[in-house]
Amino acid sequence: MLISADRIWIDGQLQTGLAIETDGITVTDLRPRGRDRADLNVPLLMPGCTDLQVNGGGGVLLNTDPTVAGIEAIAAAHRRLGTVSILPTLITDAPEVMEAAASAVIAAMGRPGIAGIHLEGPHLAPEKRGTHDARHIRPLDGRTMTVLQRLRDADVPVLLTLAPELAAPDLLRRAARMGVVLSAGHSMANADQARQAMADGVTMFTHLYNAMPQMNSRDPGMVAAAILSDAYCGMITDGIHVSADMLALTLAARPRKDRCFIVSDAMPTVGGPDRFQLYGQQIRVRDGALINAEGSLAGAHIDMLESLRRLIAMTPATLEQAIAMATDIPRQAMGLHPLRIAIGTPLADLIALDRDLHLTPLI
Template sequence: MPIKYSYNTHESWWLSPSSLFDGYVWQHDIAFKISHDTITTIAPKCTIPTDDPIMTTDLIACPGYVDLQVNGGGGVMFNNEPSPAGLQTIGRAHLKYGTTSFLPTFITDTSDKLDLAADAVIKTIGQHGVIGMHIEGPHINMLRKGTHNGEFIRPFDERTLATLERLRTNKVPTMITLAPECLPDFTIIALLVAMGVVVSAGHTDANGEQIRTALHQGLSCFTHLHNAMTPMTSREPGVVGMALASHAWCGIVCDGYHVCDTSLAVSIHAKEKSQRMFIVSDAMSTVGGPSSFILYGEEIFVKDGRLINRQGSLAGAHITMAQSVHHLISQLGLAPGQAIAMATSTPADLLSVANTRIGKISIGGKANIVLLKKDWSIVQTICNGQYIDTEKNPNSTPNISNT
């Protein structure tokens, strides 16, 4: 049953779920203490002092979801409103669906707008769930541009390099998606990696040998695997084959439309040993917002669960991390812990150089928690130690009893 709530507040309190997945392993008969926005203690239930405030629930606890590819939410597209106010709206929209940490994603556009987006992230980092920035394009292959506007696609330039340097100077975790074969020199990848930028291949028409070279230079990730990239064939691994065979990380959209469930299952299995496959929503402004929006002057809308343009082509996704986790468990039969890790600890580990407090339930970690029913659907979210009531008041706090 959902936890009852009230407006009582406590500086420190215990949460005792029916079971706990901490991001890596299952724990049972465990409770953890939340002080302000931090988990300060994890201990057996039987050791909790009887006079301490405790919230007991038959729900399952896991870390708040971490989404490394969020284009929009709550009726706002980051490209259309690259501002702190826009990021606040996007963060609030995804919070009620369990996403407590995310990378706002700015897709191919002008250099001026990219700078505005970078400024917004620098001002907002650490607030509203913003943990960094994902720049997707504009240095991608025209042949694999997808919904990106070809007018703004361009070679890698000093302007983008300056923006990346500014983000890293301000200690903003940063990912850039690019087409390696379109770079003037593959050593640019090594330069960016030396700056602390995560370089991901996406919207790319590269062959296997080009990806091999990019991996040697420090490429460490692949963006929305299978989509907007060369497929694996019998004699050419393409981007997909190299991604699955490598030790690199792979983001993947789990809505059943971007990648069919059979290909999804095969891909997850291929990366199972390295545990470097993670879920991204690739969500647009329709999550928590109206069912259509304008991008590059063109209407994008939801039809039969798919987000498409007037030509019927996929244009981002209309799915949450919570729905993605549920899909993997209920439709693919994935082990619950594996599915949850793909939405929590795995994407957090990719950004571990700059972020060590998200994606897991551990002592010293952020008190970002999702509470699930036994059918793995999300019920409630706790963000920075504060209970988020998705049905009523987003600022309400949990009812805590001394039991």
């Protein structure tokens, strides 16, 4: 089967005049279009999205179903929406839930779409906990360090979001030496504390602007330290969590343009019903947002492709920038191998988009 594309994402840029051959399972050739009649013509061919913050999908929340079946259901829901690689994300919960989620991810590695795990909490600043349950918040401790070591011993990529100002520096450095990717978030850190955290091994910031002190003229805070650094910054681009102006400001101000990426922060309503249970509360979609009984945002009701479209609509970001932020950059941030369109690439890892950047069938 010959698939011709107006534009193909190859090695970090959009290229034209190319086509792929496939046996329906993998890419068997990548070559100039030539004069052969294509079996399928698509406006855009690219690797599927990679999402580093996926709390749930398809009606399943990792916290309430920390099992292999739960993880597979979440990954399958997002794959149907164009995201082919995820970090299932466990938000703050009891230690035994973290341990169960770790065991499930270890068992699920190698299955379609499972790239590792994101532990968002429980080592957070109570003042910036958002929807996270205060009952389970605690300092970084030996029990979590044991879980991190078990995951890394199994070669599982791990992202840990924490408030670095509340963590012992020696534990931060130890986790970084294990190969855990440390991300600052749900934090009250000031600029100096954020910079010290980066010196101690933090290389990322979780959903920039959300659940952290905001910038002002005499107290730039963690946000400014993040923007001015070369650390990776995840951003929720649903237009609800962060305004269009702040997204545009961040993209313009960063010294390295390849260090911002999109996360969905998706909840079970993505690809699923319009409500779910979190910590015994019912959360439902209201005007496109998920809000708990306390009035805090409870994750997001958006997938990665919709996030990409909104980023382009809200900011000066180009299509090339947006594709990189949804594919290559999050993988770089986690040290994952890039998903490339090349001979041998599984067709299931690729997506085709129409001119409005919506999914179109590949076969």
